[in-house]
Amino acid sequence: MNVEHYMTKNVITVSPDTIVLEALDIMKENHFHRLPIVKDDQLVGLITEGIVQQHSPSRATSMSIHEMNYLLNRTRVEQLMEKTVITTSKDTLIEEAALIMREKDVSVLPVVDENNHVVGIITEKDIFSALIDLTGYNDPGARLVISISKDQVGVLEKITTILAEANIGISHLFVQHPGEKIEVTIQIDHTETEEVEKILEANGYPVVQTVNK
Numbered sequence: 001m002n003v004e005h006y007m008t009k010n011v012i013t014v015s016p017d018t019i020v021l022e023a024l025d026i027m028k029e030n031h032f033h034r035l036p037i038v039k040d041d042q043l044v045g046l047i048t049e050g051i052v053q054q055h056s057p058s059r060a061t062s063m064s065i066h067e068m069n070y071l072l073n074r075t076r077v078e079q080l081m082e083k084t085v086i087t088t089s090k091d092t093l094i095e096e097a098a099l100i101m102r103e104k105d106v107s108v109l110p111v112v113d114e115n116n117h118v119v120g121i122i123t124e125k126d127i128f129s130a131l132i133d134l135t136g137y138n139d140p141g142a143r144l145v146i147s148i149s150k151d152q153v154g155v156l157e158k159i160t161t162i163l164a165e166a167n168i169g170i171s172h173l174f175v176q177h178p179g180e181k182i183e184v185t186i187q188i189d190h191t192e193t194e195e196v197e198k199i200l201e202a203n204g205y206p207v208v209q210t211v212n213k
Helices: 020-030 049-054 065-072 094-104 124-135 155-165 194-202
Strands: 034-039 042-048 108-112 118-123 142-148 170-176 182-188 207-212
Touching (some): 020 034, 020 049, 020 065, 034 118, 094 108, 094 124, 118 124, 124 170, 142 194, 155 170, 155 182, 155 194, 194 207
Antiparallel strands (some): 034 042, 108 118, 142 182, 170 182
């Protein structure tokens, strides 16, 4: 699954000479917290509510709201914007985009093409949505967590074969390694799990957790 599937494609951008107060109004009206800065169709920076707050006078000062707005109404975004912007491409895997965000400690990645044109933007919320879809948590059915005593080649094939022979469909499957344990989580299209648990346990695969949805 790539960034393209979850990014916002119709990205609102502003130019470097946009007034900060205007940029804040755009963010407020559209219910987001950052804006890519574009000049000559090229990404040149990023302005966020957080950046503006960092450059605003401290509450401990005597500056009034009127005076602060006066300054923000005369400050251009290019004077405050982050110029070294971490970006990604639309073909980047969602997992890789999440890793970039974590390692670089950012909550948003502008998506650019080979010519540095902005073609989208992806945020932490988009990554969360992708995670939920990847695990199938919102899909109907039930989820079973199986404990595996030893990681061996062919284990997943054996489990899927057992369920297939019992006419039980699998929509999602993933493996976790919490500590020294190995767990296989299976999303099935059945809501009656008691018989499924018996089948798995009879074949040496104990079910340690069941979630019916």
